Amino acid sequence: EAGVVQSPRYKIIEKKQPVAFWCNPISGHNTLYWYRQNLGQGPELLIRYENEEAVDDSQLPKDRFSAERLKGVDSTLKIQPAELGDSAVYLCASSPGTSGEVGETQYFGPGTRLLVL
Amino acid sequence: QKEVEQNSGPLSVPEGAIASLNCTYSDRVSQSFFWYRQYSGKSPELIMSIYSNGDKEDGRFTAQLNKASQYVSLLIRDSQPSDSATYLCAAHFAGKSTFGDGTTLTVKP
Numbered sequence: 001e002a003g004v005v006q007s008p009r010y011k012i013i014e015k016k017q018p019v020a021f022w023c024n025p026i027s028g029h030n031t032l033y034w035y036r037q038n039l040g041q042g043p044e045l046l047i048r049y050e051n052e053e054a055v056d057d058s059q060l061p062k063d064r065f066s067a068e069r070l071k072g073v074d075s076t077l078k079i080q081p082a083e084l085g086d087s088a089v090y091l092c093a094s095s096p097g098t099s100g101e102v103g104e105t106q107y108f109g110p111g112t113r114l115l116v117l
Numbered sequence: 118q119k120e121v122e123q124n125s126g127p128l129s130v131p132e133g134a135i136a137s138l139n140c141t142y143s144d145r146v147s148q149s150f151f152w153y154r155q156y157s158g159k160s161p162e163l164i165m166s167i168y169s170n171g172d173k174e175d176g177r178f179t180a181q182l183n184k185a186s187q188y189v190s191l192l193i194r195d196s197q198p199s200d201s202a203t204y205l206c207a208a209h210f211a212g213k214s215t216f217g218d219g220t221t222l223t224v225k226p
Contacts, residue, residue, distance in 0.1 A: 031212065042121070042205050042216030043161065056213060091160055097212075104149060104209055108160040 002026070004109030006092050012115045018080035021112045024073070025094030032069055033106060034077050035091040043091055049075065050097060082116045089113050120144055121208050123217035131225050136193040138220050140206030143187065147208035147215075150182060150189045155203045155219065164204070165191065196224045 005024040013019050025032050030051050035043035046065065048056040051072035060067065064083070069075040079086055093106040122141045130136045138152075149168045153161035167173045167180040167189065179192040189208075193200055203219040 040125075040218065042207075042218045044216070045213060048212060050212070104212075104214075105151070105163055105166060106214065108162070111160050 004092055004094055004107055006090075006109035006112055008112055009110060010113045010115075012117065013082055014117050015084055016081040018078065019082050019114065020076055020078045021090050021092075021114075023075045023077070023092030023109060025075075025092070026107055028096065029094035029107075030072070030097035031095045032075050033091075033093040033095075034067060034075070035093065037089045037091055037111070039088075046077070082114075084116050087114055087116045119217065120215045121206055121217035123204075123206050123220045125218060126221040127223055128220055129223045129225060130196050132196060132198060134196050134224075136196045136200065136222055136224070138191040138193075138204050138206075138222065140189045140191075140217055141187055142189070142206075142208040142215075144208060144210065144215070145184075145187065147210045149209040150180070151207040151209060151214065152178075152180060152189075152191045153205040153207065153216075154200075155205055157202075161205055193222075196222075198224050198226050200224050 032049040034046040037043045047060045047067050049069045067077045089111045091111045092109040095106045096103045151166045152164040154164050155161045165180045167182045173180045177194045181190045201224050203221045205219045206217045207214040
């Protein structure tokens with residue numbers, strides 16, 4: 001079974017430029033998460049989707065960040081314009097989405113390492 | 118105060134010893150707890166989940182949960198150099214996981 005796929009793996013941009021990250025979850029997983037992980041810290045949730053609905057975007061900086069999950073499968077996270085402080089690893093994860101141990105287990109993609117200069 | 122607290126370490130143990138990793142959480146509504154291992158430059162991977170008070174064993178790993186004390190731990194028996202990584206604790210409720218900042222474990226040969 002293929003895991004969570006993310007692209008690109010690395011991205012270097014200048015500040016004020018736009019950037020987009022793509023994620024394809026594990027087939028059949030209804031719940032999709034975008035996290036940001038700064039060096040030495042744990043992942044912080046940016047947005048969570050249940051199918052195509054964003055059910056938790058309270059931590060998403062909406063002035064510059066946007067996300068979409070069309071058709072409830074793959075998802076795109078965009079930053080426009082990027083700031084120096086956005087340098088981090090952006091992780092996508094998916095889970096089956098049902099309650100209980102199996103449904104709530106999250107599987108992470110390899111992440112996109114963003115460097116803003 | 119973070120919702121999920123972990124000692125940052127580093128925690129260093131000799132090969133073959135028991136490594137004990139601890140985690141406390143502040144939100145009493147958290148219902149399930151996950152331990153993830155993260156190698157440097159890699160993404161987190163699930164080690165164990167635990168839902169009920171008590172111990173849960175899986176191979177060399179034992180997770181312990183005490184909801185009254187809001188405390189979760191992970192024991193690694195017969196530690197190997199390949200166990201050297203950062204271990205993340207996550208508390209889960211209503212579809213959302215809150216992560217600690219992780220404890221870095223080094224197992225010395």
